[in-house]
Amino acid sequence: MITYLGRRAFHSILSVIGLLTLVFFLTRLTGDPSALYLPLDSTAEARAAFARLNGLDQPIYWQFLEYLRDLLQLDFGESLRQNRSAMQVALEAFPETLKLAAVAITLSTALAILVGSLAAARPGSMFDRIASLISLAGASAPDFWVAIVGILVFAVGLGLLPTSGTGTWAHWIMPTFVLMLRPFGLLVQVVRGTMLSALASPYIKTARAKGLPRQKIIFGHALRNSLLPVVTVAGDLATSLVNGAVVVESIFGWPGIGKLMIDSIIQRDFAVVQSTILVTATAIFILNIAIDLLYAVLDPRIRY
């Protein structure tokens, strides 16, 4: 168990280093930041001074070595845009994303387990058909379209909800709903499928022969055995949300890490791009290890 965690952590660190290397060189392919940060008519001397100040005059391999040296000292560089620690900028935005992702994934998973289980308990029933229809629509509706229509109807048209930003609970409704659509739709399908096969398995016959009440059979015996694939898919979806729901955050002006990442890329704020990647990658690796541990909790046959 401890050796397993150690091995996973070691592999994760290797992957993060690889990822950061890739990002370092890719961002520098996007162009020279001085073109964005200095006035159009600035002189060649001013550009050179800007480059020297930010270490951009060095050869790229030298910049990389310096970046690595700074990393070891937990110095993640300065934001060009905000003139403060890039890591601080990233860490300020990340909790906003995390909150939104946690609420969306928890609600959609819980709801999907309930709806999927009830649908599987009576396959072919009216409830099952409606659940299938809604989940299919949820899984296939483009989120940007739903978001924009939502703003048009509920914010602009009816004036019930704010168009964007944060602050009150009302600000949460539309972003959460839009983020929940896809996970909910996919998870209902997964839960329904695995529950159907679990309910047809021999140990359910035993439970019925024991005279267990129906809800205990469905939510005790069948559901517990159906959770592994659900955790896999939900974990995957959570990963994509933690990564920053770029589109949804941008549309609703949610100050999360996805929005920060896009803005920094456009502005060539290299240090911030690198810091956001480091933060989200670390979070995703931790999430994946947590999912593996959850497997072992759910299924006693899995041991590390």
Added chain:
Amino acid sequence: MSNATNPILKVEGLTVDFLSDDEPVRAVDDVSFHVSRGETLVILGESGSGKSVSTSTVMDLIDCPPGDIVAGSCLFDGVELSSLGAEARRNINGRRIAMIFQDPLAYLNPVYTVGRQIEEVYESHGAGSGKDARAKTIELLRRVGIPEPENRVDFYPHQFSGGQRQRVMIAMAIALKPDILIADEPTTALDVSVQAQILDLLRDLQRETGMALIMITHDLEVASSMADRIIVMNGGKVVETGIAKEVFSNPQHAYTRRLISALPHGNAAEAPNKRSTTIADKTLLKVEHLTKHYVLASGAFSSKRTFKAVDDISFEIRRGETLGIVGESGSGKSSVARMLLGLNEPSSGKAVFAGENIFEMNEKRLMAFRRKVQMVFQDPYGSMNPRMRVYSIISEPWVIHRDILPKNRWKARVAELLDLVGLLPEHADRYPHQFSGGQRQRIAIARALASEPELVVCDEAVSALDVSIQAQMIDLLAELRTRFSLSYIFITHDLPIVRHFADRIMVMKDGKIIEEGQTSALFGAPRHEYTQSLLQAVPKPKWLTQAQ
């Protein structure tokens, strides 16, 4: 003992249909039976005879749809079961009528401890909870013979052996001292020696509690060792019913007579000898010091532990000879087969086939070798690709070994092979699921013959089949042997089945050969204690043991 005047369960005229795509299929047709307290009723039948459906209907385990109870009544202790509401019906299951099943690993929930699953019985019938239920559970596990029940109560099903799992199932079923215990093929998935223990346990429990036992089986020996009364089912109908001793000694119906005559375990004098007639002097395969170790645990902090699946075994087989390898699960018999086919690598040892060690062959030589050695697997359902037609399944070897047959002759050859194994040429266009278990095993044999092998390894090839089908398959294998001068390695856990078929028998236990000899010598005078116990583990008829 039997109390026919006042049966606890009386089923009359039960008729059940299953709705399939086009029209309902009648699974159970006008079936009547009854059982009294303290009595054992055996329902004997082969797969598809409707024996499980009848009792599942009593337990309300048939889903409607697709099931449809067309007619009949189930009178339990004077109450018509179908008239009860869902809650009253649920209350009978587990409390007054309990059931155990064939494969305890599949029928126990893998994610709950066995203790939890037994406690649930008490809780759901309001017969105890918490510490009380736990104490009762531990006591129950002790009663059914689980060692150290205080610890084992918190173990999960996969941490028990097959026999122990069935004991756990039995504990769960008898928790509330039911009036009736229905046992659906309770020992079919178990080794013979374990089977005997489980049957003993069931008999003891019945004596203690006075419950009625309904036992469903396809195994005539198990049936005869347990039954007071017996009903024989075939094609959804009851074809014979009566006192067990009378049914066995004087079967009335043609089907029952056929079943009893198909018994492989009868006297040697009665059965025709199917052993090889021509055994060449030439050695076909010579195995020397074959060993397979599995590393269980190794690491910086734990010492290396190994499990010897196959432990230094040597044997040889001559052209045209049939070697039976007999052993219980875990004896290493299948590991031997897998290594000989190159499916697993041995840890050490040699196997010389036609002058060449198969473990040192290069890819090309190995291809040629694999053509000469074919395997027939145990599970005719799992070992065939469900999306391939029979034609493609049988002709696949010719796709791989291009030199066997030109493509324009494939169709004719497939028809020939199907005819050889007793199927029809038009079967080539069908899919595996459209066949019965026995027919599928015939297809598997046809596929094995397609590459014109010299040695066929049969790994429990008839174990999953009904008794009467088993006999047919052995006949077929024997006939093919004479026709193509094939050699067989016939691996089985069922010693008597190879009696009239194998020339030589090797008994394996814990990876070692513990006895080897000519078949008649081994059956006549088994030297090793284990071989003797295997022969004796075959259940004896109840009326004989009671008379003693």
